Amino acid sequence: MKPALAAGCPLPHAIAHCSQALTQAGVAFGHGTTNAHDEACWLVLWALGQPLDSDLREPPLAHHTLSPDEATRVAALLAQRTEQRLPLAYLTGEAWLQGVPFFIDARSIVPRSLLAEPLAQGVFDDWLGHPPQRVLDLCTGNGSLAVLAALAWPHAHVVGSDISADALALAQRNGQRHHLHPRITWVQADGLPPMPETGLDLILCNPPYVNAQSMAQLPPEFRAEPTLALHGGADGMDFLRRVLPQLGAYLAPHGVCALEIGHEAEHFFAAFTGLEATTLATSGGDDAVLLLEATALQTWAPAC
Numbered sequence: 361m362k363p364a365l366a367a368g369c370p371l372p373h374a375i376a377h378c379s380q381a382l383t384q385a386g387v388a389f390g391h392g393t394t395n396a397h398d399e400a401c402w403l404v405l406w407a408l409g410q411p412l413d414s415d416l417r418e419p420p421l422a423h424h425t426l427s428p429d430e431a432t433r434v435a436a437l438l439a440q441r442t443e444q445r446l447p448l449a450y451l452t453g454e455a456w457l458q459g460v461p462f463f464i465d466a467r468s469i470v471p472r473s474l475l476a477e478p479l480a481q482g483v484f485d486d487w488l489g490h491p492p493q494r495v496l497d498l499c500t501g502n503g504s505l506a507v508l509a510a511l512a513w514p515h516a517h518v519v520g521s522d523i524s525a526d527a528l529a530l531a532q533r534n535g536q537r538h539h540l541h542p543r544i545t546w547v548q549a550d551g552l553p554p555m556p557e558t559g560l561d562l563i564l565c566n567p568p569y570v571n572a573q574s575m576a577q578l579p580p581e582f583r584a585e586p587t588l589a590l591h592g593g594a595d596g597m598d599f600l601r602r603v604l605p606q607l608g609a610y611l612a613p614h615g616v617c618a619l620e621i622g623h624e625a626e627h628f629f630a631a632f633t634g635l636e637a638t639t640l641a642t643s644g645g646d647d648a649v650l651l652l653e654a655t656a657l658q659t660w661a662p663a664c
């Protein structure tokens with residue numbers, strides 16, 4: 361029988377085949393795509409060396425049929441994805457966030473932070489009344505948020521800090537990829553980096569916040585990511601318990617911290633009773649991202 365992904369297979373058939381195979385294998389999404397069709401398009405376009413924003417309905421791709429080499433490459437990548445259950449971005453070495461490409465490998469989680477949405481929408485500029493000048497990306501990992509911040513605000517200086525030297529090496533590559541070397545400083549630190557001389561306008565923080573129960577139920581694609589980057593202890597709040605009391609001192613009087621907490625709002629508000637927070641709606645829900653103002657952090661912290 362002729363294999364489904366043989367030379368001469370029309371591109372739409374190859375995508376439909378991959379989509380079906382991904383669904384049948386029960387792979388998990390959430391590392392750049394949310395469904396089998398989108399992931400199949402990404403997989404096939406990558407294997408063909410085509411840009412990921414290619415229009416598949418327009419010639420020449422609409423009429424493209426796979427060459428023998430292309431069919432082999434698509435089949436091999438599909439087999440890796442379904443058998444190894446790794447995020448596709450780890451297999452291709454590249455991930456995209458807000459249309460910006462990043463190098464990625466297993467040293468860091470795949471870029472997908474919800475904080476990229478308000479950043480791109482200008483929410484922080486509006487909140488502050490001006491573009492941020494001094495920004496900290498706390499728990500920078502792959503460096504994607506630090507890079508997006510430096511690209512969005514050409515006059516800003518950004519510090520990206522993380523405990524993981526491996527992740528920071530990757531972050532540095534991403535900064536170099538986007539020629540941001542002079543404006544981003546990478547710092548290795550457990551918790552907060554050294555206090556800046558001038559108060560910060562904005563702290564972006566996507567910390568490890570997955571609680572122990574959720575960690576135990578993660579699909580293989582998420583377990584392939586560094587545990588250090590995800591696991592936040594029994595209620596997901598261990599890292600934040602350490603740093604939140606100090607955050608107010610890092611911010612300028614008008615400054616703000618934008619914090620991703622995913623589905624952990626209940627745990628967050630139980631752990632930090634009395635801390636005033638504004639919820640920001642994102643594609644991840646109405647309370648997966650919080651804004652903590654300097655004044656709220658400063659008045660709350662002494663009570664801890």
Ligand SMILES: C[S@@+](CC[C@H](N)C(=O)[O-])C[C@H]1O[C@@H](n2cnc3c(N)ncnc32)[C@H](O)[C@@H]1O
Pocket residue numbers: 468469470471472473498499500501502503504505521522523524527549550551552566567568569588589590599
């Ligand atoms: C959820 S990842 C965020 C990565 C990146 N900012 C993003 O949004 O894709 C959390 C990061 O926190 C870092 N981290 C974990 N514990 C830490 C600690 N005690 N101090 C500093 N960073 C820590 C991990 O190494 C990881 O890179």
